[in-house]
Amino acid sequence: MEGIPLFKKDYKPATGVYDIKRPEIISGGTYYFETASGLVYQVTFGKKKKNYLGNILNFSVISDEYEDEYTETNKGEVYRIISTVTEIVRIFHENHPYSNSYEFSGEFKKTNDPPPVSIRTRMYFRSALRVIDSDIWDVSTEGNKVVIKRR
Numbered sequence: 001m002e003g004i005p006l007f008k009k010d011y012k013p014a015t016g017v018y019d020i021k022r023p024e025i026i027s028g029g030t031y032y033f034e035t036a037s038g039l040v041y042q043v044t045f046g047k048k049k050k051n052y053l054g055n056i057l058n059f060s061v062i063s064d065e066y067e068d069e070y071t072e073t074n075k076g077e078v079y080r081i082i083s084t085v086t087e088i089v090r091i092f093h094e095n096h097p098y099s100n101s102y103e104f105s106g107e108f109k110k111t112n113d114p115p116p117v118s119i120r121t122r123m124y125f126r127s128a129l130r131v132i133d134s135d136i137w138d139v140s141t142e143g144n145k146v147v148i149k150r151r
Contacts, residue, residue, distance in 0.1 A: 003097020004150060007090055008133050013083040020088060026095050031088045032062075035077045043088045048101070055096070057104035059085055082127050102148040117144055 021032040029045035042062045048054035093099060106120020125146045128139045138149050 004100075004136060005097075005133055006093040006099075006102075006137065006148075007131050011090070011131050013087055014127075014130070015079045015083045017087045018080060018084045020084065020091070022091065029092070031091075033084050033088075035081065037077060039077075041081065041084075043085055045092055045096075051101065053099050054101040055092075055099055055103070057085075057089065057102055059104075078123075082123070086127060086131060100150040103142075103145050105143075105145040117141055121146060 018033040018035055022028075023030055031043040032040060033043075034040050040062050041059055043057070043059040046056045046058065048056060089102065104124060106118045106122075106124055121141065121144050125139065125141055128146055128148060132139050132148055136151060138147075138151060140147050140149075
C-alpha cells in the first residue's frame with residue numbers, strides 16, 4: 001500500500017530484532033514477541049476517539065513471572081526490545097499508511113524517576129528522533145507522552 005512514509009529512507013534497526021508474531025489479519029493491531037530471557041511482550045495499537053487515523057501505542061509484559069504488565073524487568077534487553085517495538089511500528093505503518101499520528105508513554109519507575117517526563121518516555125523520544133522522517137513528521141513530548149504527528 002502506498003502512503004506517507006513514517007521512517008527515514010535509510011532506517012535500519014539499531015540492534016537485532018526479536019521474532020515478531022504478527023496479527024493473523026494484516027490490518028490487526030496486536031503483535032507479540034518473546035525475548036531471549038523468555039519474557040513475552042504484547043504491542044497493541046488503538047485508535048484515538050476523535051481521530052480514526054491517530055494511533056495510541058501500548059506495549060507491556062504479559063509473562064506470568066510479573067504481576068504488573070508495566071513492570072521493570074531489568075533483564076538487560078532494553079535496546080533489543082526498543083528495536084523490536086520500533087520494527088513493529090514500521091510494520092504497522094506499512095499496513096496503515098494513511099495514519100497521521102502515533103503516541104505512546106512510558107510508565108514511571110517507582111524510584112529515581114522525577115515527573116513530568118519518565119525516563120522511559122525520554123528513551124522512546126530519543127529513539128523516535130533517530131528513525132522518524134523529520135521532513136514529514138514532527139516528534140515531540142506532551143507531558144509524559146511521545147507524540148508523532150504528520151505535518
